[in-house]
Amino acid sequence: KAVLATALVFFAIAAAAGLVAVVLSGRWWFLLVGAVAILAAWFYTGGKRPYGYAGLGEIAVFVFFGIVATVGTVWLQSESIPQEAWIAGSGVGLLAVAVLIANNTRDIDTDKLAGKHTLSSRIGDRASRILFTIFVLLPFAVPTIYLVPYPAMIFALLTLFGAIPAAVIMLWARSAREMVLALAITSLTALAYGVLLGV
DSSP states (O other): HHHHHHHHHHHHHHHHHHHHHHHHHTTTTTHHHHHHHHHHHHHOOOSOOOOGGGGOOOHHHHIIIIHHHHHHHHHHHHHOOOHHHHHHHHHHHHHHHHHHHHHHHHHHHHHHTTTTHHHHHHOOOOHHHHEEEEEEEHGGHHHHHTTTTTTTHHHHHHTTTHHHHHHHHHHHOHHHHHHHHHHHHHHHHHHHHHHHHOO
């Protein structure tokens, strides 16, 4: 009940923020994009056959938390989609997927018992940890390739100080508590990365 209540509150906040942005831009068809995003979030774990428990969660998170969120926001406000938006959206999306993988790796055993077939439960513990490491470090190619035209990207690279420890913890974690720490660090890193990349 607590999770449902929290989800509904944040759905409402997201919908209100999206509605304000659409009203200010006058591009009403973007309401459809918002509705699809909310439905995707709901059916991740909701409904009779949630796709998050069918190994498809990572794809949805990359698309909606990365590409749709970033490219959609830029397009809504500027009426154009520069190359930077797609590439930045990919970086943000990869970190969002890393957060999900950290969570699902911790839950592999219990998810299997509950019949939840996440990507992590399908590929196993070791492969999941390696995949997490790739997804938590790969986003830093984005500020690196833009460092020459945008020197301030150096600040986005500073979030490696969160990503590297998270990768180390996940690779050698022996307990769920350690994985929760990696999950928390990754979440904060993703937030800082997104903010600094945007700035």
